[in-house]
Amino acid sequence: MNPRNTSDLIEAYLKKILEERSMVEIRRTEMADLFNCVPSQINYVINTRFTIQRGYAVESKRGGGGYIRIEKVQVSSRHQFLKQVNQLFENEIDERDGHAIIHRLFEEKLITKREGNLLLTILSKQILSKSKDESKVRASILHGVLERLSYEEKE
Template sequence: MKNPRNTSDIIEAYLKKILEEHSMIEIRRTEMADLFKCVPSQINYVINTRFTIQRGYTVESKRGGGGYIRIEKVNISNRHQFLSQVNQLFDKELEERDAQGIIHKLYEEELLTKREGNLLLTIVSKAVLGCSEDEHAIRSAILHSVLERLSYEEKE
């Protein structure tokens, strides 16, 4: 039996559902917290971990009395430019979670097949790279190479 989804998953699904119909939304952290009966910091957690540029979103926030959080889905009109931007998001080290987010976005944008994405997820996993002191550096090098290769193919 599948475990019920946690509050963070429910908040993420709610926001993504709205973003399917609108390319940009503005929310108030306290109103969202009241809606989901959670603390405002949980709203921050969801936004900071699940609505990242690696996953195809830009986030802008304004604090204060009339503050808001604006989430916008990035439209990818130029795949070569997108690949270049993603490649610049990280340097010489990359956490597994961030690599997974990038790979999922590449799949969503149809730059990878499901099979290719699953193979890459396996290759960059902690289960494979975790035995090395240079785990994050190796993961970064692998993903930089993949992005450069995909970018090269987009030019052709």
Template sequence: MNHHNTSDLIEAYLKKILEDSEMIEIRRAEMANLFNCVPSQINYVINTRFTIQRGYAVESKRGGGGYIRIEKVKISDKHHFLEQVNQLFDKKISEKDAFEIIQKLFEEAIVSRNEGNLLLAAVSKNSLTEFEEEDAIRASILHSVLKRLSYKDRK
């Protein structure tokens, strides 16, 4: 039997709804009641699992009629998408955020599974552990890869 934590169940539930719709609006309190959890857990799931790096735009309105709107980012062309991703970070990026970007590149069929795995290895903590500026080196590598992929797409 699979054991899933509440965060995994909330994520799966929202993604299932998003399969049939480009955008959903939810109410934090209603979701918390549905999953028998505190509203902050709904926030946690949305803030960590529905990020722009993973292909989602989130808008939130607080108050009595408040909602959280989650929308799948539409990718009109790969070149534009790669430029947008390249602007998500500047001179430093964490391993976690870099991994999320690489996962999105794979999901959008911009890189193959093998290419994605090579990129993951190149930007991993294990590969960069000897360097003092690990996040800066990771960002430089990822910026270069995104630019190169963008050139490849313009053929």
């Protein structure tokens, strides 16, 4: 992936650190200075690209000694991981979160790139917008996929 904008650069920078260490602790203002942007852009990147659906736990403390701590969630077992992902949403899920889950399944090598691309297409707004309950249909499909992947592991 070639970073195209400041948000991409910030994301790539943090992911590079997380490749070397299991956790990174940053200060918003220092990161904003480093990337010559406003602190709210750091928040945007953290809130949209380092979510639990994408496999990250984020903890923050505001104030003078405040920090943002990002940690890559470790997967203990395939079955447990699939169960946890399945519990991240109930009867509805939006396209962005659905796609984040599919990307995470690929990163954890639970699906192939081809399977991931097919699932991204199936879960897309372009396909599901024909349904009046788009987010419910997406959630139902995704629950079914996660249950099937869990079932395959037991065989």
